[in-house]
Amino acid sequence: MKHAYLEHANITVKNPEELAALFCRLFAWKIRWEGGSLSNGRSIHVGNDDSYIALYTHENVEKTYPRNHLAINNMNHLGIVVTDIDELERKVKEEGYEPINHADYDPGKRFYFLIDELEVEIISYADKGR
Numbered sequence: 001m002k003h004a005y006l007e008h009a010n011i012t013v014k015n016p017e018e019l020a021a022l023f024c025r026l027f028a029w030k031i032r033w034e035g036g037s038l039s040n041g042r043s044i045h046v047g048n049d050d051s052y053i054a055l056y057t058h059e060n061v062e063k064t065y066p067r068n069h070l071a072i073n074n075m076n077h078l079g080i081v082v083t084d085i086d087e088l089e090r091k092v093k094e095e096g097y098e099p100i101n102h103a104d105y106d107p108g109k110r111f112y113f114l115i116d117e118l119e120v121e122i123i124s125y126a127d128k129g130r
Contacts, residue, residue, distance in 0.1 A: 031044060081124070
């Protein structure tokens with residue numbers, strides 16, 4: 001059997017253009033596709049050659065509900081692995097976002113930041129041999 005992997009996740013966001021541009025700047029990702037989608041909405045697929053995040057919105061996007069890790073089907077955060085966590089933190093700060101919840105843990109290092117109610121976790125396993 002071929003090894004399984006996650007190809008993409010699809011999330012509803014307020015401003016897919018802004019988020020896709022930020023992810024391109026931070027992670028050297030690219031726009032893989034963009035265009036019309038479900039319910040007269042718009043989607044942008046941003047990522048690399050192997051995987052991507054589909055950022056979806058539509059004109060009637062409803063208010064943002066508070067993140068709730070106890071609610072079923074709630075997305076708690078996106079976890080993105082990088083090799084140089086210090087460089088990524090510098091870039092996040094330069095973009096005007098505040099890195100929070102730093103931790104060194106087994107098996108790596110991490111921090112988080114928020115953009116439009118979306119929590120993004122930055123992780124590095126570089127010093128842990130992974």
